[in-house]
Amino acid sequence: MTLDDAADTIFPLPGSIPKAWDPEELRRCGAVETSLRASFDLEGEVHPVFCNWDMSGDGDAGEELMLRELHQPLLLASRLLEGAGLPWLSEFLIDDIFGASYPGLPPPALPDSHHGEVDKESDINSICQSRTPVVIVRHHRAAWATPRLVRTWLDATARELRTALPRCVLWQLDGVMFAAFGWVGYTCRHLLREGTGGVDSNVDHPNVIRDADAEARRRGVPSRFLTVLVIREYTARLCALRQLGQFGGEEYMLTAFMLAVTALHELGHAIYWKDLRAANRCMNEPYFGGDLEMELGDSFIASIFGDWTPVPIEHTHDEFGWRGTFERGLAWKQHLTWDFHRTRPRYRAHYSIPVK
Incomplete structure (x- = not known):
């Protein structure tokens, strides 16, 4: 075209x-x-929530180069977070979303009569506290959400993201999960054991999560420790493009952009799973507001980009697996929400501008 x-x-x-x-x-x-060629020279500080990276690798030169390539994408993620991401994230912090009176909780599942009567208030409270929300309520859309009140919510969220949340999140580059599962990022609900080397059969196993949560409670820690994985293919491709003299070219910019998007996507999961109470039998997440899809990461990204999420046009596979390239550009997929849709469409249209 x-x-x-x-x-x-x-x-x-x-x-x-x-x-x-x-x-x-x-x-x-x-x-x-x-x-x-676009200038790729963002300045300033990386947001504290993106600063805690696992540096326990072998320390070779290649690893150092890939870690260096993280700086500009994380600066971009930081600006998007503070410039457009706070309203969405604040909805998880305005109220206690696991509290018994939260409107997004399902009705309490009281025991059947043959299992005994619930006649004590403490028993009912225990049942309510064990529930997880099915929907995150959007306070910012309420008629009583005055500009002054909204400012208070955003300021409190900004403080939480700079103080409490960074202590709960450990970031790692992972070189195997895309080839194994097709994921570009993953939020693990516990700290990965030293030497695990990424996603394996024990990651997010219910028993492992349960043991990690029990240990946190014994230590009096209110939040769950999370390990957020981002594919190593992104930084490896950035290194390769720099060495080829294509720093600042279109593919370099798209790769760096998608690395920033992936980090923000996983933050949309972490803001929910950091709470020790965020665990149910199926490990489901809640819907956000009027979303038609149960995917908090996509919902967060869509809130930043006007209800659209960027996706690769094509995954390039060869005998070595996907190399994380954006030679074909990227596409934008519309996020489905009750605001505009009533059914999930049979076919999804992706709008794209290819790299040439």
Whole structure:
């Protein structure tokens, strides 16, 4: 498709905002058929929630180079987090989402009559406390959510993200989980044992989670320790592109962008699973507001990018597995929500601008 062809009218999905393609704007952005290089020189500090990385590798030069490539993507993730991510995250902190009076909890499952009567208030409270929410209520949409009150929520969330949450999260680069499971990121509900080397059969096993939670309670720790894995293929590709003289090129920028998106995606899971009470029989997450899909990470990313989530156009497979390249560009997938949809569509449309 040429720039002139891109000006043709495109019929958007319900809930999206149509915008005519402006060829000159695309040229300035370096989106298609341009040789412009973008400056990749963000400055400032990486947000504390992204700073706790596991450095227990063998310390070789290659590992150091890959860790260096994390800096700019994490700066980008930090800016997106503080610039657009606080309202969504604050919904998990405004109220105690596991408290007995939280409106997003399911009705209490009282025992059947043949199992005995529940006639003590303490028994009922125990049953309520064992429940996990099925939906996260959106306080920001309430009529009584005044600007002053919203500012209070956002300030409290910003403090929580800079103080308490970083102590609960350990980040690691993982080189095996995509080949094994097809994941680009994963939030493990306990600290990985030293020498585990990534996702294996014991990761997130119910017994392992239960033992880790019991140990945290014995130590009086209110939060669960989490290990967040991000695929090593992203940083390896960034290193390779730099060595090929393509630093700042389109594929480099897309890879760095998707690394930042992956970190934010996993943070959307961590904000829920950090609580020791966030465990039920099926280990399900709640829906967020009017979402039609039970996926907190995608919901968080969609809240940042206007109800759209970026995805690779194509996974390139060869005998060595997927190498984490974005040679074909990336696509944008619309997030499904009751605000605009009533049923899950049979076919999903992805809108993309390829790298050329």
